[in-house]
Amino acid sequence: MKRYEAVARAIGERIEQGLYRVGDRLPSIRRLCQEFQVSVSTAQEAYRRLEEAGAVEARPRSGYFVAPRVTPSVLPRVSRPARRPLDVSQWDQVLELVGESPDQDRLLRLGRGIPDLDAATLRPLLRRLSTLHRRAGAQDLNYDSLAGSLELRRQIARLATASGCLLHPDDLLVTTGCQEALSLSLRTLAGPGDVVAVDSPSFYGTMQILKAQGLKALEIPTDPQTGISLAALELALEQWPVRAIQITPTCNNPLGYTMPETRKRALVALAQRFDVAIVEDDIYGDLAFTTPRPRTIKSFDDDGRVLLCSSFSKTLVPGLRVGWIAPGRYRDQVLHMKYVSTGASATLPQLAVAEFIAHGHYERHLREMVRQYQRQRDIMLGWVARDFPQGTGVSYPQGGFLLWLELPGEVDCVRLNARLAEERLHIAPGSLFSASGKYRHCLRLNYAAALTGAVEAAVKRVGEIAASLLVEHAGMPE
Amino acid sequence: MKRYEAVARAIGERIEQGLYRVGDRLPSIRRLCQEFQVSVSTAQEAYRRLEEAGAVEARPRSGYFVAPRVTPSVLPRVSRPARRPLDVSQWDQVLELVGESPDQDRLLRLGRGIPDLDAATLRPLLRRLSTLHRRAGAQDLNYDSLAGSLELRRQIARLATASGCLLHPDDLLVTTGCQEALSLSLRTLAGPGDVVAVDSPSFYGTMQILKAQGLKALEIPTDPQTGISLAALELALEQWPVRAIQITPTCNNPLGYTMPETRKRALVALAQRFDVAIVEDDIYGDLAFTTPRPRTIKSFDDDGRVLLCSSFSKTLVPGLRVGWIAPGRYRDQVLHMKYVSTGASATLPQLAVAEFIAHGHYERHLREMVRQYQRQRDIMLGWVARDFPQGTGVSYPQGGFLLWLELPGEVDCVRLNARLAEERLHIAPGSLFSASGKYRHCLRLNYAAALTGAVEAAVKRVGEIAASLLVEHAGMPE
Ligand SMILES: Cc1ncc(COP(=O)(O)O)c(C=O)c1O
Ligand SMILES: Cc1ncc(COP(=O)(O)O)c(C=O)c1O
Numbered sequence: 001m002k003r004y005e006a007v008a009r010a011i012g013e014r015i016e017q018g019l020y021r022v023g024d025r026l027p028s029i030r031r032l033c034q035e036f037q038v039s040v041s042t043a044q045e046a047y048r049r050l051e052e053a054g055a056v057e058a059r060p061r062s063g064y065f066v067a068p069r070v071t072p073s074v075l076p077r078v079s080r081p082a083r084r085p086l087d088v089s090q091w092d093q094v095l096e097l098v099g100e101s102p103d104q105d106r107l108l109r110l111g112r113g114i115p116d117l118d119a120a121t122l123r124p125l126l127r128r129l130s131t132l133h134r135r136a137g138a139q140d141l142n143y144d145s146l147a148g149s150l151e152l153r154r155q156i157a158r159l160a161t162a163s164g165c166l167l168h169p170d171d172l173l174v175t176t177g178c179q180e181a182l183s184l185s186l187r188t189l190a191g192p193g194d195v196v197a198v199d200s201p202s203f204y205g206t207m208q209i210l211k212a213q214g215l216k217a218l219e220i221p222t223d224p225q226t227g228i229s230l231a232a233l234e235l236a237l238e239q240w241p242v243r244a245i246q247i248t249p250t251c252n253n254p255l256g257y258t259m260p261e262t263r264k265r266a267l268v269a270l271a272q273r274f275d276v277a278i279v280e281d282d283i284y285g286d287l288a289f290t291t292p293r294p295r296t297i298k299s300f301d302d303d304g305r306v307l308l309c310s311s312f313s314k315t316l317v318p319g320l321r322v323g324w325i326a327p328g329r330y331r332d333q334v335l336h337m338k339y340v341s342t343g344a345s346a347t348l349p350q351l352a353v354a355e356f357i358a359h360g361h362y363e364r365h366l367r368e369m370v371r372q373y374q375r376q377r378d379i380m381l382g383w384v385a386r387d388f389p390q391g392t393g394v395s396y397p398q399g400g401f402l403l404w405l406e407l408p409g410e411v412d413c414v415r416l417n418a419r420l421a422e423e424r425l426h427i428a429p430g431s432l433f434s435a436s437g438k439y440r441h442c443l444r445l446n447y448a449a450a451l452t453g454a455v456e457a458a459v460k461r462v463g464e465i466a467a468s469l470l471v472e473h474a475g476m477p478e
Numbered sequence: 479m480k481r482y483e484a485v486a487r488a489i490g491e492r493i494e495q496g497l498y499r500v501g502d503r504l505p506s507i508r509r510l511c512q513e514f515q516v517s518v519s520t521a522q523e524a525y526r527r528l529e530e531a532g533a534v535e536a537r538p539r540s541g542y543f544v545a546p547r548v549t550p551s552v553l554p555r556v557s558r559p560a561r562r563p564l565d566v567s568q569w570d571q572v573l574e575l576v577g578e579s580p581d582q583d584r585l586l587r588l589g590r591g592i593p594d595l596d597a598a599t600l601r602p603l604l605r606r607l608s609t610l611h612r613r614a615g616a617q618d619l620n621y622d623s624l625a626g627s628l629e630l631r632r633q634i635a636r637l638a639t640a641s642g643c644l645l646h647p648d649d650l651l652v653t654t655g656c657q658e659a660l661s662l663s664l665r666t667l668a669g670p671g672d673v674v675a676v677d678s679p680s681f682y683g684t685m686q687i688l689k690a691q692g693l694k695a696l697e698i699p700t701d702p703q704t705g706i707s708l709a710a711l712e713l714a715l716e717q718w719p720v721r722a723i724q725i726t727p728t729c730n731n732p733l734g735y736t737m738p739e740t741r742k743r744a745l746v747a748l749a750q751r752f753d754v755a756i757v758e759d760d761i762y763g764d765l766a767f768t769t770p771r772p773r774t775i776k777s778f779d780d781d782g783r784v785l786l787c788s789s790f791s792k793t794l795v796p797g798l799r800v801g802w803i804a805p806g807r808y809r810d811q812v813l814h815m816k817y818v819s820t821g822a823s824a825t826l827p828q829l830a831v832a833e834f835i836a837h838g839h840y841e842r843h844l845r846e847m848v849r850q851y852q853r854q855r856d857i858m859l860g861w862v863a864r865d866f867p868q869g870t871g872v873s874y875p876q877g878g879f880l881l882w883l884e885l886p887g888e889v890d891c892v893r894l895n896a897r898l899a900e901e902r903l904h905i906a907p908g909s910l911f912s913a914s915g916k917y918r919h920c921l922r923l924n925y926a927a928a929l930t931g932a933v934e935a936a937v938k939r940v941g942e943i944a945a946s947l948l949v950e951h952a953g954m955p956e
Binding site: 091095118122126130132134143147177179180191192205208209212214318319320321335341342344346 | 569572573576577595596597603607611612618619620624625655657658665669670686687689691692791795796797799813814817819820821822823824827
């Protein structure tokens with residue numbers, strides 16, 4: 001046995017025995033050299049082999065970690081939505097998820113899109129907010145400029161370089177969250193009866209914009225690892241008068257994939273060929289598990305047809321409602337829409353975020369969160385593998401804090417939620433993420449906050465009840 | 479001469495001599511009794527006579543004040559807008575007014591709709607904001623409930639009784655300023671090509687909503703003292719498929735009138751007869767110069783067809799972006815619109831305002847502001863009478879802090895503004911307040927903040943330049 005093999009086997013056995021657990025950091029290369037009296041290259045080779053075998057995971061600048069014991073052997077299937085424009089429904093279910101404040105009804109909401117709000121690295125943001133409000137006079141509470149605070153737009157422009165985007169502060173408008181950015185974009189681009197192509201499944205907030213605006217959703221088949229099918233999109237563009245492509249290509253909500261760069265580039269080319277605009281939702285983009293973060297579609301946009309929408313709701317906190325848009329060639333129309341929609345945005349939250357970024361706190365916070373979310377993804381994957389019925393498909397998120405599950409058989413997650421309500425649990429049923437209620441056998445889970453015993457128990461109960469519904473269903477006459 | 483006549487004459491003479499000046503408080507009844515050795519009823523009769531003569535003004539719970547020396551002998555004319563639905567334009571000019579933050583370009587903006595932000599009675603609000611942000615953890619910056627903070631909705635419902643409205647907190651939704659309330663309303667009620675009847679002149683923010691939404695404005699002739707012409711509105715409703723009536727009936731912006739209650743009631747009846755909804759903008763309503771404040775149209779609404787929109791932007795500060803809507807029977811649709819437009823609103827500003835109101839600070843602040851604005855209205859009226867060309871029509875605001883001027887002849891206020899820019903002055907040209915740029919010979923002035931010597935000089939310059947344009951124009955070949 002080669003020396004590296006011996007080291008690899010020893011570490012592998014410890015993992016098997018549960019000495020190191022899923023998500024744990026493994027000994028550093030140096031420690032390994034000391035313990036086994038081997039050279040650095042031998043230790044490295046040992047980890048490389050373990051990595052190849054799927055037992056450990058290397059994370060840039062962090063070291064080696066125990067990989068989820070059961071890598072998702074079953075991915076969700078490529079979605080097969082209806083291939084024609086549809087009216088959006090599902091508002092009742094969305095309202096159930098977002099209507100109340102998170103703790104109002106003491107439900108453990110396992111499905112909401114909320115980041116970890118207990119992170120210590122958020123504290124400087126709270127301090128800035130406090131200081132700014134302490135010092136503020138009423139004159140600081142006047143109407144702001146319509147485009148938003150220049151300080152903040154400068155910082156956002158600076159951050160955007162990490163995603164390959166060269167933006168001037170004037171290319172940016174501050175909005176009331178990403179939701180307003182998306183809403184302004186779609187209202188600018190399309191009117192009642194118009195068709196918008198979307199990746200599918202797709203964030204329910206965007207789907208509901210289509211509904212409110214009387215737009216039709218043309219849901220495009222989407223691969224859970226590489227994103228929207230360009231072939232299907234091309235067919236759709238040939239067949240329908242599509243006014244815009246609405247897409248979340250990086251750390252997708254709900255599927256967690258990041259579209260490879262070549263495909264992002266190809267998407268821009270396709271949009272150019274058919275002269276159609278792209279609304280790119282990048283709200284989770286900064287939470288990618290790779291450094292540097294993936295490029296945006298916007299970074300490949302050379303004729304201003306991409307409207308990049310984002311906010312600090314997932315990277316920092318949702319309740320400041322600070323978002324932004326880089327509307328490209330649609331700037332004037334979007335600015336007008338912004339004015340009529342809410343007027344200028346509140347100033348002080350913008351300044352607090354701008355200072356937080358300027359002092360390096362944002363990047364520090366991101367580093368922490370990315371580490372935490374990646375670790376917790378693996379733990380959650382372990383729980384799902386253990387507690388859910390066999391054959392459950394699971395996404396493998398490349399960033400963010402959301403997991404997508406596809407239950408086997410025809411388990412109905414709306415019914416599942418009704419059962420869960422009795423135990424004060426709640427998941428986001430997949431049907432929210434489709435225009436017409438598809439994906440009822442899918443659900444979304446959140447692994448952002450501390451994965452306590454209570455969360456573990458809750459996930460377990462969801463798995464058990466799902467299994468029981470599966471059995472009931474199997475026993476039902478067709 | 480009767481004794482009261484002698485007293486009245488003496489006081490009148492002092493006013494003539496400038497001993498008491500416009501807006502000054504006059505001696506109390508008791509002081510009058512002492513000085514002239516007369517009975518209370520004689521002193522009261524003296525003031526009553528002076529009031530009748532237009533020389534003094536009684537203000538509830540404040541006493542007697544010197545009335546503006548020149549009561550506006552010339553009111554603006556009843557507006558005569560085009561009597562067919564129009565597309566809205568004028569965005570460029572609106573952008574000039576609202577695009578930049580107020581001090582950014584060191585322009586003295588005499589025309590913006592900004593309240594006095596230096597008021598001492600705002601301090602408790604700043605303190606609450608500071609305390610709330612100091613104590614806040616990131617969990618307080620989570621998504622709020624979609625309808626908005628219950629504490630705030632309770633307070634708004636309580637305040638609404640003063641305007642004759644019985645509202646339950648569930649009848650209210652918190653919005654991002656009044657602008658969002660108006661925008662949600664109009665988007666709920668009408669779609670591209672639909673016709674909306676509006677009072678005219680009308681707040682430019684609402685007009686621009688119509689433009690953005692592809693709606694057509696049907697501007698209804700409006701009396702500068704009693705508001706929208708019901709006869710003209712009735713005709714319009716008979717003739718056009720009007721989807722909504724959009725109106726600011728109390729302390730109107732820009733005209734300052736308050737529609738009499740009987741007319742408000744009649745308007746509701748009319749809307750019922752034609753089964754059309756009313757969007758009532760009440761943003762200046764709490765700044766009425768009478769106690770109790772005038773009733774809202776909403777208070778006469780017995781079948782939920784009135785959508786009442788408001789905010790604290792004029793009564794407190796604009797930059798918190800806290801507004802609300804009482805959407806009546808349209809609650810579900812408006813809630814959906816609110817979700818897709820901006821999601822839940824920021825929590826902490828709502829809580830700060832709620833506590834400010836709950837502790838009685840709001841009502842105290844209003845009392846102060848109403849006194850100040852009424853006093854300053856009179857001073858500003860005096861300046862206008864002195865400094866503007868003869869024949870200038872001037873509104874006589876019943877509340878709020880905005881004055882509407884109608885220049886004689888064909889003086890073009892857009893040109894006026896261009897001239898003013900050279901002296902770093904800016905007014906709001908009347909054309910903003912019309913769908914198609916009517917009222918170019920009108921302008922709006924703000925008398926909210928301290929009327930310093932600089933403001934007096936500025937108003938004087940506006941008057942002089944207006945006069946010079948008038949002469950130029952008169953000299954121009956037709
Ligand atoms: C993909 C996506 N886009 C937009 C939003 C809305 O973001 P915000 O809260 O900033 O309005 C969300 C929030 O859930 C989201 O998941
Ligand atoms: C009549 C009227 N309605 C609505 C608004 C917009 O109010 P907010 O700043 O609360 O959005 C204004 C502000 O200028 C206004 O004058």
